[in-house]
Amino acid sequence: MSGMGRGGGKGQGIGRGGQGQGQMGGSGLGPAGECRCPNCGYTMSHQTAVPCYQQTCPKCGSKMTRP
Ligand SMILES: [Zn+2]
Structure with a gap:
Protein backbone atom coordinates (compact mmCIF):
# COMPACT_ATOMS: atom_id res chain seq x y z
CA MET A 1 0.00 0.00 0.00
CA SER A 2 1.15 3.33 -0.89
CA GLY A 3 0.13 5.81 1.63
CA MET A 4 0.00 9.40 0.75
CA GLY A 5 1.06 11.69 3.40
CA ARG A 6 -1.43 14.24 4.15
CA GLY A 7 0.26 17.48 4.42
CA GLY A 8 -1.45 20.61 5.21
CA GLY A 9 -4.39 21.52 7.20
CA LYS A 10 -6.22 24.54 8.14
CA GLY A 11 -4.06 26.97 9.85
CA GLN A 12 -5.80 30.05 10.89
CA GLY A 13 -3.74 32.08 13.13
CA ILE A 14 -5.43 34.87 14.87
CA GLY A 15 -2.93 37.57 15.02
CA ARG A 16 -3.48 40.00 17.69
CA GLY A 17 -1.98 43.33 16.99
CA GLY A 18 -0.34 44.96 19.85
CA GLN A 19 -2.63 47.74 20.75
CA GLY A 20 -2.53 50.09 23.60
CA GLN A 21 0.58 52.08 23.71
CA GLY A 22 1.18 53.58 27.06
CA GLN A 23 1.46 57.23 26.46
CA MET A 24 1.71 59.65 29.23
CA GLY A 25 -0.21 62.85 29.16
CA GLY A 26 -3.87 63.30 29.85
CA SER A 27 -4.53 66.65 28.28
CA GLY A 28 -3.52 65.37 24.90
CA LEU A 29 -0.40 66.02 22.99
CA GLY A 30 -0.48 69.23 21.13
CA PRO A 31 0.69 69.60 17.60
CA ALA A 32 4.25 70.36 16.76
CA GLY A 33 5.02 73.92 17.45
CA GLU A 34 3.96 74.10 21.03
CA CYS A 35 5.90 74.22 24.20
CA ARG A 36 4.53 72.89 27.38
CA CYS A 37 5.41 73.62 30.94
CA PRO A 38 6.06 70.40 32.84
CA ASN A 39 5.37 72.14 36.09
CA CYS A 40 1.98 73.76 35.65
CA GLY A 41 1.00 72.45 32.25
CA TYR A 42 0.89 75.81 30.58
CA THR A 43 1.23 75.63 26.84
CA MET A 44 2.48 78.32 24.56
CA SER A 45 3.19 78.61 20.92
CA HIS A 46 6.65 77.51 20.07
CA GLN A 47 8.83 79.83 18.11
CA THR A 48 10.86 78.13 15.50
CA ALA A 49 13.92 80.18 16.22
CA VAL A 50 13.81 79.59 19.92
CA PRO A 51 13.88 76.09 21.36
CA CYS A 52 11.34 75.25 23.99
ZN1 LIG B 1 4.57 76.79 34.31
Missing part, protein backbone atom coordinates in the same frame (compact mmCIF):
# COMPACT_ATOMS: atom_id res chain seq x y z
CA TYR A 53 13.92 74.60 26.64
CA GLN A 54 15.19 78.12 26.22
CA GLN A 55 11.82 79.56 27.00
CA THR A 56 10.44 79.96 30.44
CA CYS A 57 6.92 79.59 31.59
CA PRO A 58 5.28 82.97 32.15
CA LYS A 59 3.29 81.51 34.96
CA CYS A 60 5.74 79.69 37.13
CA GLY A 61 9.03 80.40 35.44
CA SER A 62 9.90 76.81 34.74
CA LYS A 63 11.62 75.78 31.57
CA MET A 64 9.33 74.81 28.81
CA THR A 65 9.58 71.46 27.17
CA ARG A 66 8.30 70.00 23.98
CA PRO A 67 5.25 67.80 24.34
Whole structure:
Protein backbone atom coordinates (compact mmCIF):
# COMPACT_ATOMS: atom_id res chain seq x y z
CA MET A 1 0.00 0.00 0.00
CA SER A 2 1.15 3.33 -0.89
CA GLY A 3 0.13 5.81 1.63
CA MET A 4 0.00 9.40 0.75
CA GLY A 5 1.06 11.69 3.40
CA ARG A 6 -1.43 14.24 4.15
CA GLY A 7 0.26 17.48 4.42
CA GLY A 8 -1.45 20.61 5.21
CA GLY A 9 -4.39 21.52 7.20
CA LYS A 10 -6.22 24.54 8.14
CA GLY A 11 -4.06 26.97 9.85
CA GLN A 12 -5.80 30.05 10.89
CA GLY A 13 -3.74 32.08 13.13
CA ILE A 14 -5.43 34.87 14.87
CA GLY A 15 -2.93 37.57 15.02
CA ARG A 16 -3.48 40.00 17.69
CA GLY A 17 -1.98 43.33 16.99
CA GLY A 18 -0.34 44.96 19.85
CA GLN A 19 -2.63 47.74 20.75
CA GLY A 20 -2.53 50.09 23.60
CA GLN A 21 0.58 52.08 23.71
CA GLY A 22 1.18 53.58 27.06
CA GLN A 23 1.46 57.23 26.46
CA MET A 24 1.71 59.65 29.23
CA GLY A 25 -0.21 62.85 29.16
CA GLY A 26 -3.87 63.30 29.85
CA SER A 27 -4.53 66.65 28.28
CA GLY A 28 -3.52 65.37 24.90
CA LEU A 29 -0.40 66.02 22.99
CA GLY A 30 -0.48 69.23 21.13
CA PRO A 31 0.69 69.60 17.60
CA ALA A 32 4.25 70.36 16.76
CA GLY A 33 5.02 73.92 17.45
CA GLU A 34 3.96 74.10 21.03
CA CYS A 35 5.90 74.22 24.20
CA ARG A 36 4.53 72.89 27.38
CA CYS A 37 5.41 73.62 30.94
CA PRO A 38 6.06 70.40 32.84
CA ASN A 39 5.37 72.14 36.09
CA CYS A 40 1.98 73.76 35.65
CA GLY A 41 1.00 72.45 32.25
CA TYR A 42 0.89 75.81 30.58
CA THR A 43 1.23 75.63 26.84
CA MET A 44 2.48 78.32 24.56
CA SER A 45 3.19 78.61 20.92
CA HIS A 46 6.65 77.51 20.07
CA GLN A 47 8.83 79.83 18.11
CA THR A 48 10.86 78.13 15.50
CA ALA A 49 13.92 80.18 16.22
CA VAL A 50 13.81 79.59 19.92
CA PRO A 51 13.88 76.09 21.36
CA CYS A 52 11.34 75.25 23.99
CA TYR A 53 13.92 74.60 26.64
CA GLN A 54 15.19 78.12 26.22
CA GLN A 55 11.82 79.56 27.00
CA THR A 56 10.44 79.96 30.44
CA CYS A 57 6.92 79.59 31.59
CA PRO A 58 5.28 82.97 32.15
CA LYS A 59 3.29 81.51 34.96
CA CYS A 60 5.74 79.69 37.13
CA GLY A 61 9.03 80.40 35.44
CA SER A 62 9.90 76.81 34.74
CA LYS A 63 11.62 75.78 31.57
CA MET A 64 9.33 74.81 28.81
CA THR A 65 9.58 71.46 27.17
CA ARG A 66 8.30 70.00 23.98
CA PRO A 67 5.25 67.80 24.34
ZN1 LIG B 1 4.57 76.79 34.31
